Amino acid sequence: GDDAEEELETQLEPVPLPLAGAQRMFIVQPRAGDLKQRRAAELQVAEAVALVNTLHNWTVVDKIILPTKNLDQKLIFGKGNFQILTEKIKRLPQATAVFLNLERISTLTKKELEDAWGVNVFDRYTVVLHIFRCNARTKEAKLQIALAEIPLLRSNLKTEVSHLDQQRGGSRYIMGSGETFLETQTRLLRERELKIRNALENLRRKRSILRAQRQRREFPVISVMGYTNCGKTTLIKALTGDAGLQPQDQLFATLDITAHTGYLPSQLAVIYVDTIGFLSDLPHDLIGSFSATLEEVAHSDLILHVRDVSHPETVQQKASVLSVLKNLNLPSHLLDSVIEVHNKVDLIERYEPAEPNAIAISALHGYGLEDLKEEIERTVLKATGKKILTIKVNLTGPQLSWLYKEATVQEVDVMPDDGTASVKVIISESVLGRFRKHFPQ
Structure with missing residues (x-):
């Protein structure tokens, strides 16, 4: 029932990513290959700038296109270009984050880059997800976004666990449960994903009922x-x-x-x-x-x-x-x-x-x-099946006020001699039918 849904909603608060608040972004666009790729890279940078600008109090402090021979290497760029980039970031003390315009970077790469540069590093997935999150108004949109966050949470979890293991040598079981930290967290994520999918299904059923009520809306x-x-x-x-x-x-x-x-x-x-x-x-x-x-x-x-x-x-x-x-x-x-x-x-x-x-x-x-x-x-x-018509009404009766209430009255032309008026209205077929029934001429 509704209580279960309320509870789910508090659970499905989006997991905070380090993105909220003002960000001053340095955009880095890796480019593989030839001149043709250069033109494509310029368009990609323009789009990355547009993305950042759609977010409230996010700004772009600088941008750069850098060639790379192999996008799959751990630090994305070769040694020389990586050095150039690192120095440039250090000379931009006002930058709070780097937006590396690639679809996904592995959590390992992200961590290495952040350690080297001393700022947060975001890929396209994270930035776009954040934009959607800021634009989500409906319950359904919020649930869809919570669902899209699951893969991010999974990969963050793996990094976190390997980091912990390095610190204390080997994995520990959680107090007497026979389940490692990783297993527990993985299970919780799986349960979360299942709950989100069920909630989405319920919403879809509910919404078709709501939609019928909403058809009565006045304004196109x-x-x-x-x-x-x-x-x-x-x-x-x-x-x-x-x-x-x-x-x-x-x-x-x-x-x-x-x-x-x-x-x-x-x-x-x-x-x-x-x-x-x-x-x-x-x-x-x-x-x-x-x-x-x-x-x-x-x-x-x-x-x-x-x-x-x-x-x-x-x-x-x-x-x-x-x-x-x-x-x-x-x-x-x-x-x-x-x-x-x-x-x-x-x-x-x-x-x-x-x-x-x-x-x-x-x-x-x-x-x-x-x-x-x-x-x-x-x-x-x-x-909308609306028409623009001129209807003649008798001013002594309730016709004019009825039209004001049920249709969109454009103008009223009063004939003082015979107590009537020509009324120009925007009116739907069904309302016109009701008018004629109420006030047979």
């Missing part, structure tokens, strides 16, 4: 998705006007805190949800947690897919966003109505989108936003 919800650094947040600011960035909390109890209200040309209020940015080469074990942080997207009425068309890999980025969308099990009408937004066209001369249904904009300079809003409105009205 628009999910804004795209690659890290494609300009999602700038676009949302441009569409909402900064004043719109303080939505009323009670309406959004079910959405996370990156929900912002905006108005379409017809004055229809909509909610824009800023989702977590996509990455290339997402560490494979993290795909589950990533999808979970995108939970909300399935419940939106429309998806905006924002692309930075000035980016050299914009085509690959589009492909990776679309493949994640397909794996989210979204309803087909949502997938079919995605609006593709080509952002940053101010950086390209005379840009013409190749895709027929794309809208070219510059969120920064406000170019193309009116076209985009009109397209959003058209799609949202269609998706």
